[in-house]
Amino acid sequence: MDNAAIADRLDAFAALLDLAEANPYQPRAYRRAAETVRAAPVPVSDLVRTRRVRDLRGIGPGIEARLRELVETGEIAELRELERELVPGLVGLGRFLGLTTKRSVEIARALGVRTPEEFRAAVAAGELRSVPGVGPKIEARVRDALTREREPRPGLLLDRARALVGAIADALGGEPAGDVRRWRDSCEHLAVVCSEPVAERFAALPQIVAMIDETRGLTIEGVPIELHVAPPERYGTALLRATGSPAFVAALGPLPDAPTEEAVFAALGVPFVAPELREAWSPGPTELVTEADIRGDLHCHTTWTDGRFSVEEMGRAARDRGYDYIAICDHTPAVGAVQGLTADDVRRQGEEIAAANERLAPFRVLRGIECDILPDGRLDLPDDVLAELDWVQASVHAGQRASREAMTARVSEALQHPAVRCLSHPKGRIIGSRPENALDLDAVFELARVHGVAVEVNGLPSRLDLSGEHVQRAIAAGVQIVCSTDAHSIRGLAHMTLSVHTARRGGATAADVLNTTPLAPPGRGVQR
Structure with a gap:
C-alpha cells in the first residue's frame, strides 16, 4: 500500500472511532498519524517492515501495531468490524439527517436495511413509522431532509x-x-x-x-x-x-x-x-500578508507548563521553519488548568533560554510570558519580573462570561501596563463550544493604539481569535496584528498557516503584522 492509501485507512478508522464514541484521544491520534503518513518522504510500508515506523513523530506502539496489520494483511480487523457494526453509509446519512450514531444504527436494524438506498426506499414506503420511538414528527423531519437540496450542517x-x-x-x-x-x-x-x-x-x-x-x-x-x-x-x-x-x-x-x-x-x-x-463584495488590498513574510512566532509553550517540547526543541523547530526568532510564552499561575510559572520559575526558565540561544545563534529565543489578567486588571506576575522579559502578552482565561463592562474594564487596565506588548486571543472563543466574550473591541482597539499594544490572531484551529472580521476592525483602528500559533508542540508551529490566512480574511498586509519585522537589539524584543 502506498502512503496515501494507508493514510486513508487511518482516517477512516479515526472517523469510525468517533462514531463509536471512543475516547476522544484515539481518533485524534489516528488523524495525526494519517497526516504524518501522508506527508512522509519515504514509503511507510517499508518503515513498517523494517520496524522503523516509530521513528515518525506521533507513531506509538498502538498505532505501529495497526500499521503492521494493515501493511501485512491489507486491512485493520477492528476497522472492518466497526464498518460491519455501524454501517458507515447509513450512519453518515443519519448524521446528515440530524440523527445520532446510536439512533441511526437502531433505525437501520429495525428496518433491516444496510445501505442508504435501502433506507431511502424504506422511508418512501412509509416503513419508518413502524420503528419504535419514531413518531410523525421525526418521520416528517427525515422525509423533508431527504428531499431538501442542502441541509444546513454544523461546520x-x-x-x-x-x-x-x-x-x-x-x-x-x-x-x-x-x-x-x-x-x-x-x-x-x-x-x-x-x-x-x-x-x-x-x-x-x-x-x-x-x-x-x-x-x-x-x-x-x-x-x-x-x-x-x-x-x-x-x-x-x-x-x-x-x-x-x-x-x-x-x-x-x-x-x-x-x-x-x-x-x-x-x-x-x-x-x-x-x-x-470573498465573503462579500469588498476587494480590499491586493498584496495581503503571506506566510513567507513571517519572521518569527510570538506565542509558544514548552514543557515548563503544558507544552510537549523543551525550549531548545521548540527553538530549533522554529529555526528549521526559516524563522529568525520565537517567543516562549508559558502560562502564569492564575491560568488554573495547568501549573503556571512563578517569578522564580520565570527566572530559571530564563537561564535555559540563554543556554539555548548560545547553541542556536544567530536565531533568537525570546523570553516571553502569557500572563493572565486577574479579575481586577492586574497582571499575574510582579512588575520587576515582567520588566526583565522580551515579550509580554496578556490573556484572559477564567471569567469569559463576565459582562461587557467588567470584561472591558479588566482588559483595559492590563493594556495600560508598560510591559504588555500584545493581547492574546481577545474574544476568548472556542469555535463550536464557547461563544465570544463580551469584550468591547472598539474601546480596546483605541486603548491598544494609544499604548502601542498589538492584538493576536491565535492560530489554534479551535480559536482563530481574532477572527477575520475583527482583524479588519483592528487594522482600521490603527492597531498592529500578531500572527502566532499558541503552539504546544513542534507540530503546532504549522498552525501559522491558519493564523496568516485568518489575518488575510481581515485584509492584513505584511505592514499590518508585527512579526513580519526583524528583531530589535537584544533586550528590546520585537521592533514596534
Whole structure:
C-alpha cells in the first residue's frame, strides 16, 4: 500500500472511532498519524517492515501495531468490524439527517436495511413509522431532509475541513473550493473542482460513504461534499463559482467562461480578489500578508507548563521553519488548568533560554510570558519580573462570561501596563463550544493604539481569535496584528498557516503584522 492509501485507512478508522464514541484521544491520534503518513518522504510500508515506523513523530506502539496489520494483511480487523457494526453509509446519512450514531444504527436494524438506498426506499414506503420511538414528527423531519437540496450542517473546524477536502482533491487531481478555499474558521460548504470527469472515482473514494445525488458525496461524519467538473476552458469560472461566497459571486453579475479565475476577473474588468476576501463584495488590498513574510512566532509553550517540547526543541523547530526568532510564552499561575510559572520559575526558565540561544545563534529565543489578567486588571506576575522579559502578552482565561463592562474594564487596565506588548486571543472563543466574550473591541482597539499594544490572531484551529472580521476592525483602528500559533508542540508551529490566512480574511498586509519585522537589539524584543 502506498502512503496515501494507508493514510486513508487511518482516517477512516479515526472517523469510525468517533462514531463509536471512543475516547476522544484515539481518533485524534489516528488523524495525526494519517497526516504524518501522508506527508512522509519515504514509503511507510517499508518503515513498517523494517520496524522503523516509530521513528515518525506521533507513531506509538498502538498505532505501529495497526500499521503492521494493515501493511501485512491489507486491512485493520477492528476497522472492518466497526464498518460491519455501524454501517458507515447509513450512519453518515443519519448524521446528515440530524440523527445520532446510536439512533441511526437502531433505525437501520429495525428496518433491516444496510445501505442508504435501502433506507431511502424504506422511508418512501412509509416503513419508518413502524420503528419504535419514531413518531410523525421525526418521520416528517427525515422525509423533508431527504428531499431538501442542502441541509444546513454544523461546520467543521478549518484544519479538519482542509485535510478532508484536500485529500479528496489530491486523489482526483482537482482543487479545494467552497468555505475551505476562503479559509472560513468553520466550514459548512465543502467542494472540489476538477477539469475532467471523475464521478466514478469520487464515489469510490474511501472518504465517501454514500452519494446524496450525482454531484454530492457524503462522508462518514455526515458532511456533504460537492463535486464540480468543468472543461479546461471553463475551469476558472467553475472554480470561482464553487469557491463563493454566493453573495460575492452574485455581486459580480453574469460570469464569462474562462480557463482561470484571473481571466474571469480580467474579462469582468475588476481587480482580482483573493479567496479570503470573498465573503462579500469588498476587494480590499491586493498584496495581503503571506506566510513567507513571517519572521518569527510570538506565542509558544514548552514543557515548563503544558507544552510537549523543551525550549531548545521548540527553538530549533522554529529555526528549521526559516524563522529568525520565537517567543516562549508559558502560562502564569492564575491560568488554573495547568501549573503556571512563578517569578522564580520565570527566572530559571530564563537561564535555559540563554543556554539555548548560545547553541542556536544567530536565531533568537525570546523570553516571553502569557500572563493572565486577574479579575481586577492586574497582571499575574510582579512588575520587576515582567520588566526583565522580551515579550509580554496578556490573556484572559477564567471569567469569559463576565459582562461587557467588567470584561472591558479588566482588559483595559492590563493594556495600560508598560510591559504588555500584545493581547492574546481577545474574544476568548472556542469555535463550536464557547461563544465570544463580551469584550468591547472598539474601546480596546483605541486603548491598544494609544499604548502601542498589538492584538493576536491565535492560530489554534479551535480559536482563530481574532477572527477575520475583527482583524479588519483592528487594522482600521490603527492597531498592529500578531500572527502566532499558541503552539504546544513542534507540530503546532504549522498552525501559522491558519493564523496568516485568518489575518488575510481581515485584509492584513505584511505592514499590518508585527512579526513580519526583524528583531530589535537584544533586550528590546520585537521592533514596534
